[in-house]
Amino acid sequence: MKPQNLVDMLHRTVRRFPNKNALLWKEDGHYRGWSYTRLWETIRHMAFGLRSLGVQSGSKVAICSTNGPYWLVSDFAIMSLGAVSVPIYPTLTGKQIRFILENADVEAVIMETSEMVDRVPEWPKRVRSIIVIKDRSTHPLATTISSVLKRGESESVNVDRWGWQQLKREDLATIVHTSGTTGDPKGVMLSHGNLLTNIEENLSFVPVSSRDISLSFLPLSHIFERTCGQFIPMAVGGTIAYAESMETIPQNLVEVKPTVLIxxxxxxxxxxxxxxxxxxxxxxxxxxxxxxxxxxxxxxxxxxxxxxxxxxxxxxxxxxxxxxxxxxxxxxxxxxxxxxxxxxxxxxxxxxxxxxxxxxxxxxxxxxxxxxxxxxxxxxxxxxxxxxxxxxxxxxxxxxxxxxxxxxxxxxxxxxxxxxxxxxxxxxxxxxxxxxxxxxxxxxxxxxxxxDRKKNILVLSTGKNVAPQPVENALCSSRYIQQAVLVGHKRKYVAALIVPDFEVIRPLANKWGVHTDEEIAKAPGTRELIEREMERLTADFAPFERPKKFALLSRPFTLEAGELTPTLKVRTKQVEQRYASVIAGLYEDIPAEEVAASTADNGGHTEQASSLTDRFSKVWSTDDRQTDTWSQAASPVVTTPSSHLPTNGASMDMRKKAMQNSNWVSVMADTVTLLRQLFSPPVLIGILIGIVAGFVVKWLWF
Structure with missing residues (x-):
């Protein structure tokens, strides 16, 4: 018989794997863990603690925190009472958090830090309790999670059945808000049955078992991570290890040694x-x-x-x-x-x-x-x-x-x-x-x-329809391009807003005599580099799908500037509004190289704010060239970047000549490297030993 609710699903796993590690997290420099039995006890204590605060069947309780053991504990404890969990992205502004609290009629909130509590300027009157996980808050409604757990432990004794077994598949489990690319977020109501069905059917395609360990770092407020990275491991008896942060993912991978990565x-x-x-x-x-x-x-x-x-x-x-x-x-x-x-x-x-x-x-x-x-x-x-x-x-x-x-x-x-x-x-x-x-x-x-998204299709004035996503994805596959947005709806051709990958281009730009992101975006060398990449990457698209002009932006699109959703999707309308003058310039009879966006076009944002995408980029683009491992290898066909381009004043011919010289230098360097390796002392000694061994074998054989 299938589980009747998500808590029932977990309880069955607890009975099958009572002593197996369910959760792992970093604390005081080391990973520590909870067994499934310990996890179940903590969920029970949390549930009774929430009940003492007035949470009951039908109550809406929000969770606003980064990933960690108490996210999962809170989620299951809320649902075990017949209440409804409402996840909130911890990166949202106070205004955005308040909108979700009001929209979902939230009565209690579990927040990670007091800073998140202070971020909300005016709390809705319906909210009666605020539970803080990591520290203390001076807010009159706030209490610590440790005090809630202690209260729940004293009231629960050893009770193992507190009402969760009465929940049915058709009961509401959670309200998850959409990213809001085209307007205010909407609260999606998902039942226990909705989620259980998705879990069960996913397992028929993706073979996850109790032997698997997954590293969790995508926000649990995203239903993708919550279903695939939390519920599925808990359904099969797997182990979830939480990354410390985006920046520590490479280190945590080596420490945890996961088998599955989402x-x-x-x-x-x-x-x-x-x-x-x-x-x-x-x-x-x-x-x-x-x-x-x-x-x-x-x-x-x-x-x-x-x-x-x-x-x-x-x-x-x-x-x-x-x-x-x-x-x-x-x-x-x-x-x-x-x-x-x-x-x-x-x-x-x-x-x-x-x-x-x-x-x-x-x-x-x-x-x-x-x-x-x-x-x-x-x-x-x-x-x-x-x-x-x-x-x-x-x-x-x-x-x-x-x-x-x-x-x-x-x-x-x-x-x-x-x-x-x-x-x-x-x-x-x-x-x-x-x-x-x-x-x-x-x-x-x-x-x-x-x-592509139906609403994203660009209808050109020529009558052609262009799906921007395939072209944008192709452009972003370049090492030199961080973000790309196509524009051109109701215009005669497609154009693009391009955010260069400044960290990758910076070593080249320093040789051109430019250093800041804004200078890099305006440098002729950057424009030529991006133009070559665009021609190469869009060669297989129809002519009307290829951008005819492009503008280089001096900062990435960010969540904080309102240009990205919490799931890192670009809010195209906001981008088009913010860069309206830049886009207009792409359709005027002016040279393409004169169309560029500076910090003056940032709508008041002079510095880029940290976003999930930026942190991914920093984590995985670190220059470790001194590490002598085979991870330093890559595809057999290697294109050498124009690392010796002249400075901004050089003409196009001079830059092309410099690039040709750069390629010859690269070939000669490779040849010298190969000769050095062939005639290095270890190789020569190996050859000598081989010759001697050959004579010895020949003498013994004959």
Whole structure:
């Protein structure tokens, strides 16, 4: 018999694995953990503590915190009382937090720090209790989580059944607010059954078991991380390890040695780019060996197509095992050495990145979903993934395309509706079919490819329709481009706003005599570099899809500036409003190089604020070139950047000549490096020993 609610699901796991580690987190420099038994006891204490504060069936309780053990404890404790948990992104402003508290009729709030409490200028009158996890707050409604747990421990005694067993699948479990790309966030009501169905169906595509350890760092307020990174491990008896922060992910990977990693595409793209950068700066011999290893793996992949059980020639399998041992194992070691599966969601993943990780033995399973569907709608099977698609629909989920190509879904995972918004619910779910708002296609095997958001389609004045997302994704695959937004609705051609990756370009820019981000954005060398990248990356698109002009911005889009949602999606309307004058310049008869955005166009924001994307970039683009590992290798085809471009005053011809000289210098350097390696003392000694050994063998044989 299936679990009747999420707490029942966890309770069954506790009985199966009472002494197994459920949670791990860093404290005083070391990872410590709770067994499933200890976790269940803490949830019980928290539930009785909340009950003593007036939380009861139907109460709405918000959780505003970064990932950690008390996030999960609070979530299950709230639901065990028949109450409803309301996750809130800890990065939101006080005004945004207050909107969600009022919209969801929240009565109690669990916050991580007193700073978050102070961030809210005026608390709604409905809120009666504020529980702070890490420190104390002077707010009159505030109390500490330790005092709540102590109160709950004294009242619960050893009671193991306090009402959660009465909850049914159709009962409301949580209200999750959408990212609000086109307006105010809407509260999505998800039942226990919605989430349980999604959990059960995901497990048929992604084989997670009690032996798996996952590293959790995506915000648990995002339903993708909450379902796949919290509920699924708790359903199968896995272990969740919490990263300390975004900056410590590489260190935590080595410490925890996870087997499963869930993330958004940006992290995998940065990991991929880091490997490419390192091979580009490695020796000629290392590049050739890595290229050989990739070719061997590609040959094997073409035979098996990623499936298990296919016959592989013994000679090829030996080469592949050698490639794994000599090359790929060094990359695996950087992620802890035990990763067997990467899961990507939240945005489109570059197919080239997916193929690369598959070749080095770290397959990425890409899925697709939305909050309104708990969230997963489709997923690539582990044994037969197709890069460039989001996989097949989950079992018991029906999908079809509307006349305009919009993807429609009918599934037990589809939401109960938007909280207190019946009209919006009726617009989104018609006759049981969820309108996703995404334009999609099916291939011959039934795999789904997402084209773009329906509202994002650019209709040019020429009558052509352009889906910006594929072009934007292609542009962002460049190591030199951090963000890209296409514009051109109701105009005669497509243009682009480009945010360069300043950290990658900075070493080149310093040689041009420019240093600040604004100077880099305005430098002719940067424009030429980005222009070459755009021509290369958009070559396969139709002419009307390629940007005819572009502007370089001097700062990234950020959450704090209102240009990104909490899930890091670009709010296109806000971007177009903020850079209206820049966009207008792209459609005037002025030279393209004169169209650039400075800090004066930032709408009052002179410095970029830290965002999740920026932190990903900093974490995975660190220059570790002194580390002598095979993770310094990359693809067999390496393009040398224009690292010797002349300064701003140089003409175009001079820059091209300098680039040609730079390429010749690179080739000569590689040749010198190879000769040094061939005639180094160890090699010469090895040759001498081989000659002597040959004479000895010949003498003994004859």
């Amino acid at each position: 993330s958004v595409p940006r992290l995998f793209e940065k990991m991929h780019q880091r490997i490419l950068d390192r091979v580009e700066n490695s020796s000629f011999l290392r590049r050739r060996i890595f290229g050989w290893a990739l070719n061997v793996s590609k040959e094997r992949w073409n035979l098996t197509n990623g499936e298990l059980g296919w016959p592989v020639p013994v000679s090829l399998e030996r080469k592949y095992l050698l490639a794994r041992k000599l090359v790929f194992s060094k990359i695996h070691a950087q992620t802890g050495g035990r990763l067997r599966m990467l899961v990507s969601g939240g945005a489109a993943l570059d197919p080239n990145v997916a193929r690369f990780f598959a070749l080095i033995g770290l397959p990425i399973i890409e899925g697709y979903g939305m909050t309104e569907c708990s969230p997963v709608i489709a997923c690539n099977p582990f044994v037969h993934p197709k890069p460039g698609t989001v996989g097949k629909p989950l079992p018991h989920s029906e999908v079809r395309l509307a006349d305009d190509g919009e993807l429609l879904v009918k599934s037990p995972s589809v939401m109960m509706g938007y909280y207190n918004q019946p009209e919006e619910t009726a617009k989104t779910v018609e006759n049981g079919w969820l309108h996703t708002g995404d334009i999609a296609e099916f291939d011959e095997d039934g795999y789904i490819r997402i084209v």
